[in-house]
Amino acid sequence: MFRKNCGQCHKPSFSSCESGEWLCPTCGYDLTDEKAMKDENKQKHRRQMVLYVSLTKSMR
Numbered sequence: 001m002f003r004k005n006c007g008q009c010h011k012p013s014f015s016s017c018e019s020g021e022w023l024c025p026t027c028g029y030d031l032t033d034e035k036a037m038k039d040e041n042k043q044k045h046r047r048q049m050v051l052y053v054s055l056t057k058s059m060r
C-alpha cells in the first residue's frame with residue numbers, strides 16, 4: 001500500500017501500486033510526480049477507525 005498526500009487539497013490518497021498515473025480522488029490533482037510513501041502501519045489505521053467510530057457516535 002502506498003500513500004501520497006495531495007498538494008492541493010492535502011488529503012491522503014492510497015494505491016496498491018507506486019508507479020503509473022496517480023490522480024487525487026478528491027480534487028483530481030495530478031500526483032504522479034509526488035513521492036509515494038509506503039503505508040504499512042496497520043495499527044495507525046485501526047486507531048483512525050476507532051476515532052471515526054467514536055466521532056460518528058457522538059454526533060447522534
Ligand SMILES: [Zn+2]
Nearest residue numbers: 006009024027
Ligand atoms: Zn486533492
